[in-house]
Amino acid sequence: MAKDLFGNEIIEDVLLRDKYIEPPFSVLDTKGGNWQGRKRAWISKGIKSEVGRNDELTYTGAASKFDYYRVKEGKRDHTDEQSTSIFDPVLTELMYRWFCPDGGTILDPFAGGSVRGIVANYLGYKYTGIELREEQVLSNIEQGHTIIPNNVPEWFCGDSELILEGMDKQFDFIISCPPYFNLEIYSDMPNDLSNMKWDDFLFKYGTIIKYSLKLLKYGGYACFVVGDIRDKEGYYYDFPGETKAAFRRNGAKLYNDAILLNVVGTASMRASKIFDGGKKLTKIHQNVLVFQKAGGK
Numbered sequence: 001m002a003k004d005l006f007g008n009e010i011i012e013d014v015l016l017r018d019k020y021i022e023p024p025f026s027v028l029d030t031k032g033g034n035w036q037g038r039k040r041a042w043i044s045k046g047i048k049s050e051v052g053r054n055d056e057l058t059y060t061g062a063a064s065k066f067d068y069y070r071v072k073e074g075k076r077d078h079t080d081e082q083s084t085s086i087f088d089p090v091l092t093e094l095m096y097r098w099f100c101p102d103g104g105t106i107l108d109p110f111a112g113g114s115v116r117g118i119v120a121n122y123l124g125y126k127y128t129g130i131e132l133r134e135e136q137v138l139s140n141i142e143q144g145h146t147i148i149p150n151n152v153p154e155w156f157c158g159d160s161e162l163i164l165e166g167m168d169k170q171f172d173f174i175i176s177c178p179p180y181f182n183l184e185i186y187s188d189m190p191n192d193l194s195n196m197k198w199d200d201f202l203f204k205y206g207t208i209i210k211y212s213l214k215l216l217k218y219g220g221y222a223c224f225v226v227g228d229i230r231d232k233e234g235y236y237y238d239f240p241g242e243t244k245a246a247f248r249r250n251g252a253k254l255y256n257d258a259i260l261l262n263v264v265g266t267a268s269m270r271a272s273k274i275f276d277g278g279k280k281l282t283k284i285h286q287n288v289l290v291f292q293k294a295g296g297k
Contacts (some may be wrong), residue, residue: 049113218295
């Protein structure tokens, strides 16, 4: 084994990638060639997670004023023209392979587009997602029948709080990417989290987390991908911190905290204006929070 100048063993990334697809570090770099190549391979399967969204709604939130980072996936394709965000399929694959048993059951209380469902069932897992908007659910199901017709993911249409409260199924893993408060407005429905005031948002968000965790098997993991958002005065709400607190209150402790480093893209062009206008750093990362339900050790 090769050693560095201090006598420490050098662990080469290539060996870790052979075993884990990407090195299991606390910084997950989406810019690398391996990541981007795998992402293209997933997209080539026919995943179109942005289909089923109304751009007139999704870009009328805080993002229209604070477009300081590319929402959720860290990528807005042609930001000025296309306002919706899609979830990274490579991150999805990693979370499943790392934290869910083979063939396990997966719950997604904020399903959104098709990515997490398609990737799950394509890899042999059993996915159940809940999404408020009917047009999005119909689009997801259509993609499921096209890409994996013999193993279509399960999507429920409705309010996650109500559906989860009445569900009695147990799951091996939870994954989700909740609305980043009002950064993107997903619909004009009153029970849509992206339409609520901050305190109401947090209460409903925490309730959905509580009901989700009741369905997670003891010792199971839950992964939420979140990013912080600013208030009208430019200060952070600390959404990642609120997420950690909600999980902790409901019996799941923070087990891993990783940074998802997004492609810089147009951030380099926006950074100067954003910083000079208010000393704000341009955000090019998200938080990948992994929790474990008590009883696993």
